[in-house]
Amino acid sequence: MDWSPHYPSFVDTESNVKPEADSLDAATTPTLDRQIAIADIGCGFGGLLFALAPKYPESLILGLEIRTSVTEYVEQKILAMRAQARNSNSKSALPKPEPNEDVKIPKTELDDDAKPAPTDLDLMLSGPVPGNFQNISVLRANTMKFLPNLFPASSLSKIFLCFPDPHFKTRKHKARIVSPGLVSEYAFVMKPGGVVYTITDVEDLHLWMTGAFRGSGGLFEEVPGDVWQEREGEEGLNGEGTEMGEKWEAEVRDDVRIMREETEEGKKVTRNGGQKFVGVWRRAADPPWP
Ligand code: SAM
Numbered sequence: 001m002d003w004s005p006h007y008p009s010f011v012d013t014e015s016n017v018k019p020e021a022d023s024l025d026a027a028t029t030p031t032l033d034r035q036i037a038i039a040d041i042g043c044g045f046g047g048l049l050f051a052l053a054p055k056y057p058e059s060l061i062l063g064l065e066i067r068t069s070v071t072e073y074v075e076q077k078i079l080a081m082r083a084q085a086r087n088s089n090s091k092s093a094l095p096k097p098e099p100n101e102d103v104k105i106p107k108t109e110l111d112d113d114a115k116p117a118p119t120d121l122d123l124m125l126s127g128p129v130p131g132n133f134q135n136i137s138v139l140r141a142n143t144m145k146f147l148p149n150l151f152p153a154s155s156l157s158k159i160f161l162c163f164p165d166p167h168f169k170t171r172k173h174k175a176r177i178v179s180p181g182l183v184s185e186y187a188f189v190m191k192p193g194g195v196v197y198t199i200t201d202v203e204d205l206h207l208w209m210t211g212a213f214r215g216s217g218g219l220f221e222e223v224p225g226d227v228w229q230e231r232e233g234e235e236g237l238n239g240e241g242t243e244m245g246e247k248w249e250a251e252v253r254d255d256v257r258i259m260r261e262e263t264e265e266g267k268k269v270t271r272n273g274g275q276k277f278v279g280v281w282r283r284a285a286d287p288p289w290p
């Protein structure tokens with residue numbers, strides 16, 4: 001997979017001109033200076049991607065979406081956000097943006113009422129944006145079929161599964177993007193210690209997803225609610241300590257807050273006064289592969 005068109009700012013120019021490259025492919029396929037670390041599976045209109053981008057400017061984040069028109073919308077919005085962020089940063093004494101990059105947010109015919117309001121962009125761009133949205137991208141893909149083709153083993157540190165389609169009818173359950181088989185695939189692409197986040201407003205689906213992760217034969221450990229539930233007065237990432245200690249827990253809490261508040265579906269559920277059911281699952285350090 002050539003990811004360079006997705007993350008042009010992260011192309012590893014040195015390794016791409018290696019004289020000892022012994023095959024045409026190795027010599028001509030550009031590589032990145034790091035692997036994709038975070039996946040948002042079924043990203044929809046990309047609200048989570050745009051919220052995570054400035055929070056993790058050094059991590060590559062990929063949204064995966066099966067609907068072509070929605071993927072195109074997110075793609076265009078990423079290009080527009082990159083251009084706007086560069087322009088807004090340039091106003092605060094950063095290098096001048098290149099000409100012809102004043103891309104406008106595209107107008108689409110999409111009728112999904114979850115489509116984000118343009119004012120979200122204005123808010124996000126009201127100051128300099130770390131990373132200028134260069135670290136996010138989107139790919140049209142059916143993750144149920146192609147996940148292990150996209151990511152190397154043990155490469156992802158986070159997977160978000162936000163408001164997956166519930167497919168209520170029993171005969172449709174096979175289309176759910178969490179199932180015992182897919183949980184093994186999520187484990188395969190995740191780093192030991194990596195975290196899968198799930199959220200839904202459908203309790204039945206939450207129980208189904210919980211069952212799939214609990215039944216994973218030790219591939220995942222449940223991160224209990226008292227770790228990830230919001231703490232009174234805590235603002236963002238201010239925890240201290242070891243990677244697995246308070247700092248890690250504060251990061252998990254902030255990720256949960258973002259997925260509750262920044263996904264388009266999360267906003268819709270808040271507007272409608274619905275409930276949100278969260279699951280947090282940590283990839284075991286030494287999974288008992290069958
Ligand atoms: N995660 C977003 C949010 O929380 O706002 C969108 C949630 S929406 C209810 C579910 C999304 O998952 C839809 O955009 C749908 O097209 C996408 N989806 C469903 N099955 C998928 C699959 N197998 N691979 C990739 N995306 C999928």
